Each structure stands twice: as structure tokens, then as C-alpha cells.
Amino acid sequence: MAELTPRKQQILATIIELYVATGEPVGSKAICSEMGNSVSSATIRNDMSDLVEIGLLEQPHTSAGRIPSQAGYRYYVDNLMTTYELGIEEQERIKIWLQSFSGEPDKLLEKAGAILAELTDCVAVSSSPSDSEAFIKRIELVPLSNHTAMIVLLATSGILKSAVVRSDTEINVDIAEVFYNITQSYFVGKNVSDITLTFIQTLVASLGDRVFIMSPFLCAISDLCEAVKTTELHLKGQSNILNHPELSDDAFRLMDFLHRGTPLESLLTSQKAPLNVAIGTENSYRELKNSTTIFSKYAVGDKDAGSIGIIGPTRLDYAKLIPSIKYLAGIIGSFLSETLDEE
């Protein structure tokens, strides 16, 4: 991108800020008065038509104001934008509100998504921590009734999963002991990716007659290990799509996209940079061609564990949203890492 004169930069920034605020194409007069009438509207018109020329602005039709193009937003985000953070008291409120869920990663990410949706008026997507290289730290059996028990699995990367198992045989102290012996010797300390079907099968073969009692439990553990590796998504503020008129044509396709699951999941997992802003067709899915996605990874310890971010129209207050998302990702990471340290 060629260098722009300072005035053109100022004009571009002004157009974007006005357009983001109003949603209306911005005319030369409006910019003129916004810039304190330091130059005439004719001058601005000249500059604007240059900006259209190089693709940073668009005009919906010949005789309307200008709106930013995707490239215009991109230039703004990369070069012009001056970000402004959340207020201190707002940061504190969020921190306190999230703290109560800091022990339960799934709930924490769900709530963080809800907060983000509220904060941004966009659809918020968050993924619970997952890690295919996580290690099993602990497995507990919690008897609930004579025939049901809860299995709780704690893994590295701040991951906690549980499931309820029903057994045909009565769950008593003996069975619990067998369970602990098996899990201690064969599961705890292992990488969750090693708990494959063949692993379970060879294990089962060596169990002798305890196999019948144990198999539902072993299956459950294998499911839990699978869950540790799997990205679990939380979607919040879906109704916010309807808040943005520029998305209303796509509303149905977007909703459908959000619920299809897999593409959204790969969207999150394919992020490479810690913070990723994809504007319009920069997104790899054509359903998002009129949308912007902003996602930030959060780390547990020093490992990326998941992401949180938003999907909204391209017309967004980038200067405000980007710091908010960064802040949330940071706080999630620190909460989840806390649990980790306390070994």
C-alpha cells in the first residue's frame, strides 16, 4: 500500500469513524465540518476520489457519500486506529464476575462469551481449553447411587471434564478400589492422545474377569480423553446478528453457518497469530464475506489452549473492540493458569 498524505489518512480515519457511528455513507461536507473546516469540501472531494481510486473507499452509487472498503478498514486497523481500552471499573467488574467460575473452564469460557456478546453487540464465540497433547493429572470416581457414578478427569492445560456412568453391577468399595488401581497404573500421567481404542482393547485383554465391571468406566474415560482433545464451542448473543442491518440479508446464512459447528471450529483452530482480525473476504468462508471476525487466543501456562472472539459486520468499532477482546483473552488465560500453578 502506497504511502498516503497525512490529510488523506485523516480523511480516511474520519470517514471510517463517522461511518461506524452512523452507518450512513459520509459526504464531503460532513468530513469538512468534522475536520474543523480546515480545508474546503472540494479539496476533500479530490482526495476522496483518489482514495476510491486506490481502493480504500467505495461509493454505493455515483451520487452518494463514500463508505470504507475492506481495504480501507484494513488500512485503518493496521495504520491509523488509536485503540481505547475498557474503563478500569468495567475491567474490575468483569474480573470479579468471571472469578467465580475460574475453577470450571467450560463455564468460565461460556460466561466470558456472554460478557463479550454483551460488550460488543456481536455474536461471541469462545472455545473451552482443549489440548491434544494434554496429560491426565487425575481421575476420580464419585459414586452417586448403587448403579451410577460420576467420573471426573483433570488434565493439564487447565482442562476439567466429567461424565456420569451407569453400571449394571453394583458400585461398591471393591469396585472403586479396582477402578483406582487401574486408573493410577494405566491412565494417570499419560498423554490423552495415547488413550486410543487399541490401548483400551489391550488393557481390557489384560484385565481378566474384571473386564465386565470396568468396561463402562473405561469407555467413559476414553470419551473424556476425547473431550479433552476436542474444541468445545460456546456461542453467545446470536440475536445480535439482527441488530446489524448490514447483516440482515445474510442473517439466515450466518445463523446456519454458526450452527453447522465444524467450519466455525476450524475457523477458531486455524488462527495462527495471537490476535486475528479478518475483514470481509479475508475470511476463509464465503458465508463471512460481509462479516469481520476478531479472535484472540488465550494461553494456559505458556500453551495456547483456546480462543475467544466475535463475528460481526465489517462496520465495527475496531478501536474499541480489539482491546476488549484482548483483555478478555488475557484474563481467561490468567485465571486458568492460576489453577495450574497450585500443584
Next chain:
Amino acid sequence: MAELTPRKQQILATIIELYVATGEPVGSKAICSEMGNSVSSATIRNDMSDLVEIGLLEQPHTSAGRIPSQAGYRYYVDNLMTTYELGIEEQERIKIWLQSFSGEPDKLLEKAGAILAELTDCVAVSSSPSDSEAFIKRIELVPLSNHTAMIVLLATSGILKSAVVRSDTEINVDIAEVFYNITQSYFVGKNVSDITLTFIQTLVASLGDRVFIMSPFLCAISDLCEAVKTTELHLKGQSNILNHPELSDDAFRLMDFLHRGTPLESLLTSQKAPLNVAIGTENSYRELKNSTTIFSKYAVGDKDAGSIGIIGPTRLDYAKLIPSIKYLAGIIGSFLSETLDEE
């Protein structure tokens, strides 16, 4: 409602079925051919204008076909409709798919809602079992790390809740024992409604120096008891609102209503009959004046524990949806009651 001649009943039913299928106002000719030309279109026109007269039909404008009024749907549901059940193989699929969650009531209801949304193309709402008269059956402490532990609370009415607690002091065997002594003597067997703030306070007073260690746990238990009493809602298929053109004007208000929480909750809890069909303005919320709600309660043991149902347009295939919802409510009840029996 005055008695209708058999032919008028047939005309009303035909109009409703055609209108439900196509969404277009139904003309006399269409009815005529649908009824096998047994009478002429003029005759049908006469009958139709009688049906408009008594309020069972409406005409969008003078020269369009007729559509059912709310009262028309009501008459159809009460008198004319012949319901048709889900296919056996579909019932089996649902059963098997839900079975795997039968131990975890919250997940079970969530999945049931997802299935219902899929099945009906409507927004599905389900509530996890809750019961302010439930008794605490069991409380377990699961140590996760030196400073965190999970508390699992099992109550009657098939309710299972858990939370993670962080403690400043190290969680060791001694503390676990103290925990078990306290919960066994003061909590297990009690009605969840008796675990009030004052109860906790008097208990704390009698604890002596163990209070500092125990208070986070006791707070968590009190929160869990609160959760047992609280209706937890699961919303699924929200994007289906956009599938129904007649709701698109209300889409935003509806979405907003769904997310406001409290009114939706009271909608579910205020249901008196086991199955409740509210058409249009029969709903107590004006946001739903163009919608139909169909909700069925499910029972755990012989006690109503929660509800499941849908919110959709008034133009619904009542004959198919009502049995589906009944079936799901029945299966949920039987799964949750199963766990109960196994004491």
C-alpha cells in the same frame, strides 16, 4: 363455540392443512379440488363466509383466499385434528441418542431440546429438573488439586449439580473428613429449601475454628441448593425463527424475549396442564402474540420436574408437533425416573 356442520368442519380442516403446508391464503377453488369436487366452489365460498362470520377464518384482504384465525386453529386443535405420531424407527433413534445422557439431567434436557428444535424447525426450550421441595441425597467432595475441589450434590427429582471450589488452605484428608462429617450430619436428608442463609450462619457459629476452612465449601453447597430450586433453561434452534417468514417482523422482539430469561422462565413454570398449547394472544406475553407455544411437563417419579416445548409461528403442523413433544417429555421423564428407582 356453536356446532359446525360436517362440511364446514371439513372445509376448516382443509384450509388449515393447506395453509400450514403452503403458507398462502387458501382459495375456494383449491379447497374444492382438495375435497374431490364433491361440491362446487360457490358452495364452499358460502360456507367460508359463514366461517369468517363466526371468527374461525380471516381474509387478509377482500379478494384473497382465507387463512385460519387463532380461534380457527384453536377449534382445529380441540376438535378436528387427527394427530400422527413419530415413526417407530425415529422414536428408537431418539431414545438411543438420549440414553447416553440419561445420567446427567442437564445434558439430557439440552440434547432433548436440540432434537426437538431439529424435529420441529422451531425454537425449542427445555428446563432441567428443579424442585424446591427436593431432598439432598448425597454430597461428595472430589479433590482436584491442593487448593481446588469439586463438590457434587445429588438431590431427589433426579437432580445433579456440581461446582468447583477454591480454598486458601490445602485440601487434605483431614479436611475431607471434616467435610463429610458436617455434610452428613447437617445437610444430607434435608430439604434444599431449608439450606437458607440463616441456617448456614447458625451452622457456622457452631463450627468453632473449622469455620475458616469450611466456609467456601458451605457457601458452594448453599449455591448448589439454590441451583436445585432454580429452573435452568436450555434454548435451541434459535435460528429457526428466521425460517418462518410470518415471524420475521417479530424476529428481533422474539429473540430479545427469549434472551431476557425471566419471562420465559415464568412461562414454563406457570404451565398448569401436563400439555399446554397457547395460540397467539392466548399467550400471556404480548411478544408472543403472533406465536404459538406448545409445552409439555415431564415428571420424575410422580412429581413434575420440568418442561420441554417449542415456540413457533401460529402456522404450525399441530397434528404432528403435539405428539412429538409429548413423546419427548415422556421419554425424558422415564430416563430421569430410572436413576431414581435404583436406590
Next chain:
DNA sequence: CGTTAGCACTCTCGGTAGGTGAGTGCTAAC
């Protein structure tokens, strides 16, 4: 050469008019 004033031009938007067709309501006959 960058900047500015002036002015004709373009295009959207809202409102209005005429034509079309589906479906009705009424009347008179069966």
C-alpha cells in the same frame, strides 16, 4: 501546483398512476 467556488449532472428515494390477475360476493336459476 495545490486549493477553492460554482454549477451541471447523476442517482436514490418516496409518492403516484395504470394494468393484471386471483379470488371473492352477489344474483338468479336449478
Next chain:
DNA sequence: GTTAGCACTCACCTACCGAGAGTGCTAACG
């Protein structure tokens, strides 16, 4: 009570007009 015939109504579509906002261009200015 039922039916055929026919005039009538009303939404929908298209075309058209006028107003207004904003531009693009040209010529003059410093």
C-alpha cells in the same frame, strides 16, 4: 340448499416524476 355466471375488489408490479443529496468537472485564485 346448491350452482353457474359475472362484476368487483384489492394486492402486486412496473413505470414515471420530482426532490434532494452529493458528486465531478472546470475555471479562477494565491
